[in-house]
Amino acid sequence: MTSKAVKLDDAIYARLKVLAETRQRTPHWLMKEAIRQFLEREEAAEQLRLDTLQRLAQLAADGKVISHDLVDAWLSTWGTETEGQCPVV
Numbered sequence: 001m002t003s004k005a006v007k008l009d010d011a012i013y014a015r016l017k018v019l020a021e022t023r024q025r026t027p028h029w030l031m032k033e034a035i036r037q038f039l040e041r042e043e044a045a046e047q048l049r050l051d052t053l054q055r056l057a058q059l060a061a062d063g064k065v066i067s068h069d070l071v072d073a074w075l076s077t078w079g080t081e082t083e084g085q086c087p088v089v
Contacts, residue, residue, distance in 0.1 A: 006031065064089050 077084040
């Protein structure tokens with residue numbers, strides 16, 4: 001394990017110390033836990049983003065995507081006398 005430095009302003013470090021005392025942990029432990037949770041959350045979000053893009057690409061390849069232009073044209077008819085039907089694939 002390697003040591004890394006994190007520069008915190010005095011107000012943030014003071015809050016961290018108070019919380020560490022309340023939780024009966026060290027400020028170091030709280031920082032490590034915060035970074036671990038952040039990485040798990042952000043890695044999961046990135047995987048979800050990549051999965052979504054892959055599914056969208058597959059839908060487009062299968063011809064199951066309605067273009068933005070068609071949807072926009074349809075929506076622009078809403079509330080008019082000539083309201084159109086929802087575009088279909």
